């Protein structure tokens with residue numbers, strides 16, 4: 545088979561590192577118990593990304609209302625070479641890391657810009673979804689024969705302290721944190737995350753932070769409540785995951801998707817609202833949960849920034865913000881932070 549040789553070479557350029565699946569399973573069970581027994585019920589957004597959830601998110605990125613992905617891709621289409629040059633300035637070589645890589649579609653533009661500068665590249669993606677991670681790693685290895693990949697299937701908190709061991713002595717690190725993934729963290733959480741990342745990095749290493757910008761309510765709410773109901777399905781899918789993994793009996797038809805912009809906190813909130821009084825049983829947790837009619841389960845915050853917030857965030861966590869790029873319509877920002 546002519547492709548055999550190529551397959552072997554791709555295998556040799558790939559390392560997959562998984563957090564122990566048992567630990568991940570226990571965390572999910574405990575986080576769901578904590579969220580559904582709280583006074584104001586909640587579920588954590590990192591649990592959206594099972595296999596179907598990751599694919600629904602991919603579909604969201606294609607929706608006309610969800611401008612974030614296209615705006616960031618436009619920035620990279622126009623500025624990837626400049627970004628790669630700013631990231632590389634003063635270093636002989638760069639390795640590329642990414643938090644929440646998903647399908648890594650936008651990443652390709654940065655990979656190509658770096659490869660054309662230095663000929664070979666180490667890419668270290670971190671993603672909560674092992675399926676999305678492995679799939680995207682294999683696609684990249686097939687496209688780029690001089691790429692090596694060390695992939696971590698883990699959440700950020702587990703992966704960041706281990707990133708140090710994947711940094712190469714003689715290469716600067718450029719960490720991608722794209723797509724407004726940082727928006728899932730409240731301001732304190734975002735500071736902690738960037739500070740933890742800073743501790744894993746060395747002076748001169750860089751972080752490229754993609755952040756969605758504050759704008760008109762109608763635009764923001766449409767992005768999280770699209771006409772086709774794809775975001776509703778993405779939100780409701782977390783109930784199907786709980787049914788499957790924790791032997792529960794949620795009827796997703798008895799919940800409705802709600803997305804609202806809270807301009808006081810500068811965030812879009814997503815909720816699942818119970819359309820009637822009901823009791824749900826989670827057999828794996830030996831737990832019964834009552835819902836009132838109209839009661840909401842909070843599932844996600846997506847914080848929106850302005851450029852002053854981002855400058856402050858960099859300064860408070862051990863970086864200098866050296867460059868910002870915007871899309872033509874100024875909806876989205878890419879911010880280069882340099883570790884001081």
Ligand code: AVJ
Nearest residue numbers: 604723724725727728775846
């Ligand atoms: C992947 C966290 C950036 O908040 O915009 C998309 C997830 N939620 N539609 C976002 C999401 C609903 C997305 N992030």
